Amino acid sequence: MDINHFHFFEELDLNSYQKLREGEIKIGQKISYGADFRNSTAKFILLGIEESLGVKGNLGISGTHTAWDAFLKVFLNIQHTHKLNGDSIHLLGNFNFQQMADNAKSVEDFRDIVPVIDDAVFPLIQEISAAGKIPIVIGGSHANAFPIIKGVSLAKNNAINVMNLDAHADFRALEGRHSGNPFSTAKAEEFMADYSILGLHENYNSQNMLDEMAKHKGIRYYFWEDIYLRKKITFEDALNDFIQLNQNKNCGIELDMDSVEGVLSSAMTPSGFTTTEARYYSYQIGHNLHPSYFHICEAATKLEIGLKNTTSGKLLSYLVSDFIKGVTER
Template sequence: MNKLVLMTKSKIEDSVTTRSGESKFGEQITILPSVTNIYGDLVHLDVKYVLVGLPEDVGVFANYGKPGACNAWDATIKILLNTQNSTFNNPKQLCVLGHLDFTQEQEQLSKWNQNNIKHVKKARALVAEIDKEVSNLIYNIVKAGKIPIIIGGGHNNAYGNIKGTSLALNKKINVINFDAHTDFRALEGRHSGNGFSYAFAEGFLNRYFIFGIHKNYTSQTILEDTLNANKSIRYNTFEAIEVENSLKFKDEMKEALRYVSKDTFGIEIDCDAIANVPSSAQTPSGFSVNKARQFVHYFGSNPAAQYLHICEAAPTKKTETQVGKLITYLITDFIRANSN
């Protein structure tokens, strides 16, 4: 846990804008003042949710995507800490643990070129090291009986979420993935496009449902060799739901929930699936923000939901407030749904 940077009281005080007659999230959330043993420190903590940030985009680089996912954590925490504390929200259920420090990895990345295959291979090797940090942290949070909420980074981190949860529970888990892509690419070295295929191949992932893949970005190879050939994978398409209207959004959520909720499952939200959100593969055609919120609420309300991961958002200075608000809405939607 040498990469874990704890949230501090001074950081919160610097971030929270106080106002007479109001109480903010940052004034009520729980933090850990120090860490001796992450599992031991969390197990007796009177919270249900543990929020962590993964400020990196090494996996995105390694998958030839657009960088920027490293900025989502900072954009989110600024907004979340200033969210209103009221009967609608209960920040006392939440521990804002902090983030994993991938500064060195990001510095290495800045020296590499995506057009250089040697650099891409180095990045993929680096993702495998990041996997170890993520899976270890998630393992300890889940083992302590808490529900992790993971923010930022590329979708490569789905692997660490799945592995850490699976090892903590000593069983395979299921996953629902709200995504324009399958992220079930070949086992060619770790990157943001094969977190689920690696988790499946290594025995951590059982049932996998991909919600809303785009027909234009799903290869024939993936269709034939993976999606239609594997009984453990189910999917629907964005076009069938939103363009052709051959499927209904709410009906498809029910179908997907029936499939994954037979056992513990994780919720993966890729911001590439939401229209016009700055991300590694930003799309002009995707689900609305409100549909994404409905999705998180619906799946989060099921008691078998074990974690929430929101990834691939790539805010700039101009868009960081909007991205931070989006992710904060999804976090609070999940907590409200899951705690009821």
């Protein structure tokens, strides 16, 4: 398999992350890894995307390329137990596109580069999905939702539904590719069917975009303000509503970390979902749906403006393990 910009995980990589302890078995000691995922018995295929180009193309702050490494440092050292079996996980490796940012001088440059990322990512996702596995994709900007949706859709030979925990619908105009328009692109190219968004912030979704989404029968959303300010519906009822809408259908799962309060990201928020709610979402969608993929994006451990957060990797690790437990405990 020859994948541009992709590094397949090797034993040397695994050893560099592991912190072994006598009397304990860590996840990193039990997972399979490397290019041959098809012959692995693992259900979940874990891969990373290191890039902030989609963020920069959306006038944002670079830093999302730092999430993958921080995630691995934690995840590979959590406990292998009867509650979380490492045998179900295959660590494939990661894309690294961040070096392509060196030649980008303008927003237009970043938007021109993102389609190169799209074309590199979707064939690998297609192969994973066609093999009957569930891709779990960590890191990078939300721009990567489009090639993930495209890859799964092509594997299943049909448009798929998508559920998204997000403060932003990312259904902006097709003005060049970036992290603000992966879902409008997927809809326009007929890879995405229904789209359900939980937790939109009224202050950060334009009327033009809301009007555009209203033209599509299958797009539904709940505003964060309707859940917490107006108390029109509870978080749990809103989530259950979307779960019911997507049951027994091919549905991709998105979790944008800028919807979670206090998490370092390009569009970090002081007011949003709690980390506990994000964990609940990750478990419930795994437990109650048959997810086609799980994509966690927009987190960072360091932004280009100097802000840092050392807990981002640990939160990502919780979310992935919660999702896997949800699926395996069905």
